[in-house]
Amino acid sequence: MAESIVLETRNLTKCFGAVRAVQDVSIVLRKGEILGLVGDNGAGKSTLLKIIAGILQPTSGEIYVDNKKVRFKHPRDAIEKGIYYIPQEPSVALVEQLNVAENFFLNNEPIRKIGLIKLLNWDAFYKETREFIESFGLRFDPYRKVRELSGGERQLLVVVRALYRRPRILLLDEAVSALSVRIKEQIFDILRKYRDRTNASMIFVSHILEDALALCERIYVMRLGKIVFEAPTKEIYGKEELAIKMWRGE
């Protein structure tokens, strides 16, 4: 597969005081690829992802999107390039006080123009939320408050909401690590369908190797801020022990 590279980091480093959370990390993400980034807690996976999403600023190093150097100072800059970030905790991504439809359309609110006045189109809020969520075979009452949803339902909502915005690159930061097997499968299924339909790329961060093996085509292992191992998933099968050794730094 000689697919084009959509995202590349070159020598990314991030220091928190004396701690070097990410050191000299260079990775590439190809078009239509689901890339795994695994490692122990504190390996720097999430920090790396947050830098790509514009949530954190790198201490040094560069990011290239479509071979063009970019500098994200705000998540908004990443979103403009079609990069969406999904955190582990849906409580970070959703506003509990608002209902499903309002969360679904946050910063993307449907508008109806009457003369010069731009009004929110509440009809579209509820109708489109319901239709889009149902297109994935899920059922959500768009009027329900998010605080009434279960953890799994919330994460499904976060994932589906991100997909509605047609991301070119989806960043999943431990997005399924806290979920049951059933919801996990459901989310993997949705992600694969979306990738097959749109040829979007994804980076899947997890501290659970099995999850990454189940979803991703290529895997990087991180340890203490550095990439220590890289291989296509099919080559790792049967050699899981090696990956785990690298993971532990043995």
Add this chain to the structure above:
Amino acid sequence: MGFQEIIFHDIKEVFNIEGILLVIANVGVFIAFSIGVPTFATISNIYVIFDFLSVLGIAALAELTVLVGGEIDVSVPMQMAMVAIVTALCSSYKIPTAASLIIAFLIAVLIGCVNGFFTAYIQLPSFLVTLATNALLQGVAIILTRYSSLPIMDMRVLELFYRTSIAGLRINLVWFIVIVAIVAFILKYTRFGRRAYAIGGNPFAPWNLGIDIRKNKLELFLVTSMLSAVAGLILGARAESARADMATAYLLPAIAAPVLGGASLTGGYGSVIRTILAALVLQQLTVGVYALGVEPAMYLVLQGIALIIILTIRIALQYRLYKK
């Protein structure tokens, strides 16, 4: 799906348990005072209640706007006084009405910018920032008025905010109705308004999705200051004068009304209609206590008791809600 379904959900949301309780409280307080005071249930007295409500209601909406965004503005009463004082000073220098109103609103904008800038961009707690601007404004107001009251001599200002009627309604009530409609519209039908709830509810969520939450917060403080300015002008026009301490008594009820109406001090909640209903309860209490002829300070005692009782009921209801 359709219009009716949405309206149905909106009504259900406004008249939740709190909304229903506020309606009951209004009716209860009205009946209680009508029994205690024979003149309470008269058209003229009801007119008085709404006359006062026009100021408290607008001040409460000013406070609601920042509360929804998770902030608080304790300088609202001083902003009201400041705008009235500036208008009075302008009138004494015979500055044309339009110019003096522009100056007054520019000062409101300036105060809103200071409050909003230090809260949103420097990320200081809004309680402390507005406490500081409150002290600053109080000092300036005292210097400008020298502890006395300044007459507002510009007839057109008085007419514009109190002394005329439109279709039988005194103009301050027209202002009140228009402002209730505008704030309700902004909070429900504009992106800015809905995002205010999101920012107050969980700032990380809108930030992660690319919303400039600092700008939105600054704008919320601006709206608050503009509303405070209108409330201050009505208050000044009714008294035909301005003093440094003219609005001090509005601080507690202006914050209490949105909170009783379901707003949370941590943001994300708040309803225009319930805020007005709560303001009406508080306003009935004031007028009723005065009508009873007891010590006016009793109003403060009653207000304190009423607040604690109603807030306790609210917390109890919330516990039940979460237990279910």
